[in-house]
Amino acid sequence: MNLWLWILIACALAYLTKLVGYFVPAKLLESPRIMHVAGTMTIGLLASLTVVNAVASGQGLVLDARIGALVAAGVALWLRAPFLVVVISGAAAAALLRLLGWG
């Protein structure tokens, strides 16, 4: 139940953020600082989420099959593979490494 609450709050905030752009005078949001923060925040959060999902296990740092997924995804992206192919490469690499008995 608790999770439902946070899901709904997240949904409301997502919609309100989008809506703010339509109602706040453009001058306010067009400030270079706000634009920069929105952009760097996106990059920083995605980088952080990538790392957390690759090496964090609770409050520990571990190297397991997920590192193989990270490398496979990097190679797929470098080869300009589409999103879904990248995701499948990551899953396949992790599954394969586990099958071989690692991580």
Add this chain to the structure above:
Amino acid sequence: MSGGPAPLKLRESPAFKVALSLSIATGLYGVSFGALAVASGFDFWQTMVLSLLLFSGGSQFAFIGVVAGGGSGVAAMTASALLGLRNGIYGMQINAMLRPGGWKRYVSAHVTIDESTATASGQSDPDEQRRGFWTAGIGIFILWNIFTAIGALAGDAMGDPKQWGLDGAAVAAFLALLWPRLRGREPWAIAAACALATIVAVPFVPSGVPILVAAVVAGVIGWFSHARMDEGLEPDVDPYAEKHRREHGGRK
């Protein structure tokens, strides 16, 4: 909608075609969102509500990613909200471009995401901008939700998510969302700084919080940097990839 001089057939509109193929490409990866959400412990309807109401790929993946890592609901909500900040900028851009009035504003706000904004901004004719925005926005909304449902049902049937490497799929998904935004030296530096801050923070703070530490680092960098204006504001799937590749061997 607005009667231009020679009403273009929808099928002949370049923006419509781009938006349609983009909708299919983006919609398809809703499968990975649905499957990952279920593997992370969300039930079918929680997964669907995220796709129907939150409707912003990066923020949805962030929400389930934090929970999957053992983070709290508050941390998941905060990461998702911060990652969605750029949609406010998109809203402002679309409002300036299309000037939707009345109830249309409330609908267009909901479908204001990376892809619909990028499709519209890639066109110069106002009618084409409008077609591109609405086709991509509504097309992605429909397909994204259909494929989320398929992914969630498939994920439910799959059993042990680790055996299928679904935790590896999550890593790949986040890297794929980050990748198109790493153009130039500064984005790489920001990504590296935030990745490092995350790793340093993991042992010391509860799960989910390292992501917020990285957000603070990114925010401080953004506040004091003088990089180009649209940094980090690239779509996950570039609607004009072919054109950009032809013109400069990459995006401008």
